[in-house]
Amino acid sequence: MSKDWDDDDFVGGCLSLDFANTVDDRVDDSSDQELLRNYDDLLSWARAAGAITSETADQLSDLATKHPKKAASAFKRAISLRETIYRTFAALSDGRSPHEKDIESVCSAFADAGRRLSVVPSGDAGIEAHWRLEPEDADGLLAPIAFSASKLLLCNDLRRLKQCHACGWLFLDQSKGGRRRWCDMKTCGNRAKVTRFRQKAR
Numbered sequence: 001m002s003k004d005w006d007d008d009d010f011v012g013g014c015l016s017l018d019f020a021n022t023v024d025d026r027v028d029d030s031s032d033q034e035l036l037r038n039y040d041d042l043l044s045w046a047r048a049a050g051a052i053t054s055e056t057a058d059q060l061s062d063l064a065t066k067h068p069k070k071a072a073s074a075f076k077r078a079i080s081l082r083e084t085i086y087r088t089f090a091a092l093s094d095g096r097s098p099h100e101k102d103i104e105s106v107c108s109a110f111a112d113a114g115r116r117l118s119v120v121p122s123g124d125a126g127i128e129a130h131w132r133l134e135p136e137d138a139d140g141l142l143a144p145i146a147f148s149a150s151k152l153l154l155c156n157d158l159r160r161l162k163q164c165h166a167c168g169w170l171f172l173d174q175s176k177g178g179r180r181r182w183c184d185m186k187t188c189g190n191r192a193k194v195t196r197f198r199q200k201a202r
Helices: 015-020 039-049 054-066 068-093 100-116 142-153 185-201
Strands: 117-121 127-131 161-163 170-172
Touching (some): 015 039, 015 068, 015 142, 039 054, 039 068, 054 068, 068 100, 068 142, 068 161, 100 142, 127 142
Antiparallel strands (some): 117 127, 161 170
């Protein structure tokens, strides 16, 4: 049964960071923290994240039922991309240079996404990206994720890219003072406060 996604699962500030955060805790490796266990989980997350429409999710679910090996291969590539994105931006958030192969992988994913991309006029006299995702394209849902990662990678100012002190999730700090330390104050922030309180009590 797929996880029920809620707002607490989407605190990264952009699609690619939310995707990187689909491991429950990047710091505690004592137990299985994986939130995406199969292609159906990936579809459920992508629909909740707004990467694909409900109609596209249903079409890709039908594809996975008819061609399980094709879906399994696409899922494997998705997890590989996720870990590449995580390594890349975790390094940047720490002021380190990402591995060259990881940069190449992100760029390669974006290049592959390009064949699914069209640019269309938006309502405010601008332009916006539109994704042509076909029912038989099991990898199609990775296109907007790769686009998001490439867009962030080319950003001129990554000072607001941070990593949660408690769980290791990545996020863009949009707070006014730029002093956010936690992915979410309701979860990791409160957990840290409780830990500090107990330490002082002892």
